[in-house]
Amino acid sequence: MLSRTAENLYWMARYIERAETNARLLEVGARNALIPNIGGGYRNEWESILHASGNANGFAEKYSDIVQRNIETFMFFDRDNANSVLSCIERARENGRIVRTALTTQVWDAINIAYQEVQEFGRQERSSLSLSDLTDWTLRTTALIRGAGLNTQMRNDGWDFTNIGFHLERADSTARMLDVKYFTLLPQISYVGSGLDNYQWRTLLRAMSSSRAFNWAYGGEISPAKIVDFLVLNRACPRSLISSVESANEHLDRLARAYGKSGPAQTRARALVGELHEMQVQDVFDEGLHEFLTRFMGQVMAVGGAAQTMYLSGDIR
Amino acid sequence: MPRELRSLKQNEAEALFRRIGITFAVYGEGGSPDRLIPFDMFPRVFQADEWARLERGIKQRARALNAFLVDVYGRGEIVKAGRIPGRLVYQNEAYETAVCGIVPPKGVYSHIVGIDLVRTGPDEFFVLEDNCRTPSGVSYMLENREIMMRMFPALFQENRIAPVENYPAMLRRTLASVAPHKCDSDPRVVILTPGHFNSAYYEHSFLADMMGVELVEGSDLFVEGDYCWMRTTEGPKRVDVIYRRIDDAFIDPLCFRPDSMLGVPGLMNVYRSGGVSICSAPGAGVADDKAIYTFVPEMIRFYLGEAPILNNVPTWQCAKPEDLKYVLEHLSELVVKEVHGSGGYGMLVGPKADKAMIALFDQKIREKPWNYIAQPTLALSTCPTFVDEGIAPRHVDLRPYCLVGEDINLVPGGLTRVALTEGSLVVNSSQGGGVKDTWVLAE
């Protein structure tokens, strides 16, 4: 297929997933903010959300106070924030519009309606919109778009590029959300294992729509090790790093088979899957959660970069 | 139809259009480029024998225009014979010396000829203008029919209405038939668009989809060796026929405007060395220039040895002193157009214009007389149209699409544009015009 079409599908998927990530992050922040501010020098929960979304600087340039309302505005409605839910939906729709003919009517409808609804939100009185309405809407909408694709899109190379986009973005997203914990816990290591700490882990699971899945898999006892195992190394968890990377790898392999040649993108993805397979949860803690996640995000970016060069740039001969 | 039902149907039609995504961006309006073009549910109907005559006239014209293009980029017989002034042709802005001496495959420069017609009497049609470059609007023809068939299936069962839906297949066949001689396999056809910000992007992507060909932007193509290639996820793929929806000036920065980002560097060299076909061929615009228009009947006589079937609207060339004098004296009765204008912009409709407007045009014409032509206001036919007050007559025109390749074909139908304002003669969608489905009844 046309390299640019593949690129548009890849980014459309990434933006949809990114919109979802932002909504999930907002939910984590809102829940964390509900617990009382104990412990004095305790860091602002909302700040950790900004750090995790990778947009702290953009926020600081525009807003003075790190308070819920500003964060909501910034992460949901702000067009100056390229990663706000509104920006992501607009960009996903723009990418989709360019390759309109590569999408089924169902997928296009879902994206187009999302676009119209998010525009409508932008026009509404802000006090009439609760944060949970907004996050619920985002999760529902992105699920609808992905579901429409799952049901109707042809399983051709375009499908692979779409899914490579989805899963690389999701790998990045889960890593970022886990990283929220790192920022939240920075000030005092003594909170680890405390009730407050457990509450935050639980919130993280909720935000990933994985709270009940976790209960089934681990019997409800929350510990950092279990949670990291679940979100990093458990192949049963649909948002875990290993699941995301495996799926991206699967679609890269499908492409290699269809095109009859493999390249650096496949090599890198395979190596990353292999590493995660070999890993134990203790290895993550030995390396340091934040250090591990940072390295992992770098590797995911490298897979994306290799796919970009091989398929999306159109420069390959 | 009762008023409530009508409004219900109208809403249904609009919802359908918006869902499909047919929108038409209006230049110079700012804001959302997603404005809908008004659709009128009352179809315009042609009887089979009426259409047969039109068809002959249109095909005749399309043949003559292509013969003219091959001639003026070759030997220039019509100029040498003194039938058209050389100045009008060779000094024309649309005349491209870069393609002199080129005879495109099958001798076709203009592969899609859109001819704008108006009717003034039962058997009287006038050609308003020819569009030899990249006439737009064909997606409306197809979508209007689709909507009508969805909303009024019974009408299609009761009447024998000639189908238009094979247009994309015909277009693809036409384009494939003019593949370069060097192409030795099934020709790869692509549509070249300026991009998704273009007002007609919807049509470009619609046609690509209906034809099953790639919709490419300039950056998707590159030139290497003797050919033009498309960037794909599997590596370069050779392109044989480019249906371009960008203007000549932007096709290739190495040949035309050096600042063009929309085109493909080197494409004109590949075209001129026979490695790719470009449709319409660069330079085709010289045939649809408003100053050349006057001479189309002459072309028909000269190249085909036939009498013209369709009439031209009498036209005054402001470049000619005697015509200029007449035009300036009769501005309030005439329609004045820019020679290179399109879309109803920069136009004076004398009978509708106020004094200030007429004074403005008087001045403009005096400054650049060669830039203007004038035509009488015709007693245009009207067609029943739904308006706020009910059903009322509104002025219409018609653009059928003639495909020229190995053979020459005309789809039974076209785009009927309607001036929705009472008494208005301007049907351009950019000026508040609407569209209708066009029915040709089978024998």
Next chain:
Amino acid sequence: MKLTISHETLYRFEPPMRGVVQSLRLTPSQFEGQQVIDWSIDVAGAERGAAFRDGAGDWVETVSVLGPVSEVRVVVRGTVITQDLIGVLKGHRETVPPEAYLRPTLPTEADMAVRALAESALESVENDDPLARAHALASAVTDAIAYCPGETNPGTSAAEALALGRGVCQDHTHALIAVAQASDIPARYVTGYLESGADGGAHEASHAWAELWVHGIGWIGFDAANACCPDERYVRIGSGHDAQDAAPIRGVAAGIGVEALEVDVHVDDTTADQGQSQTQQ
């Protein structure tokens, strides 16, 4: 005269570009005034193709270099035997009608001053002597623009150069085209090489001049910069409506960066060389 030409053009890109495509018009014209003994165009690392003779009779070819490209070197070498046809382009095959060269382009658009210059130049010339008219226009331009490098740039128009009264061969040529077209004489831009000898009278080895369509004779070259018609010291390469249209090399580099250009041209009279080598044998 036997002229040996060496013409190197080097483009440097920093940072390297994604790809470069060039259209080359670098092959001597075919007409009675010149006979090509040998000629080569070399572009290292480039894919060549899409070559053809255009409607104006010029040989055009296309080169593309796949990125990353940090430099493109176009090397032209050849030998041409020329003869003096007092400027007449005799035996040159082309299909572009002369009238097409009546339409000005941006750099050759006439303003009031251009028209005034054309009128005054033709004041005392008989209307029915087209050759004298062409000569009169050429010498008017020679007088109106002093040769003065560095005062104008590639974007300077004929009107601007005339107003300034100074310029280089490109400006003389644009100005001559403008006054000719304003006088209803088809005119075009010609590029080529000039053997400048030791006398220092001629200016540039890579040269440009105008051709005017003279009724009854055909295209005739006029070098207003050197106040003469092209003779055996000139090698004609190609033509166009203006400098850009006639450019020997037109290229586009994909990418964002800085482009630096170095040009090195030598035109040597090697008529005598052959005699020498014969005596040595």
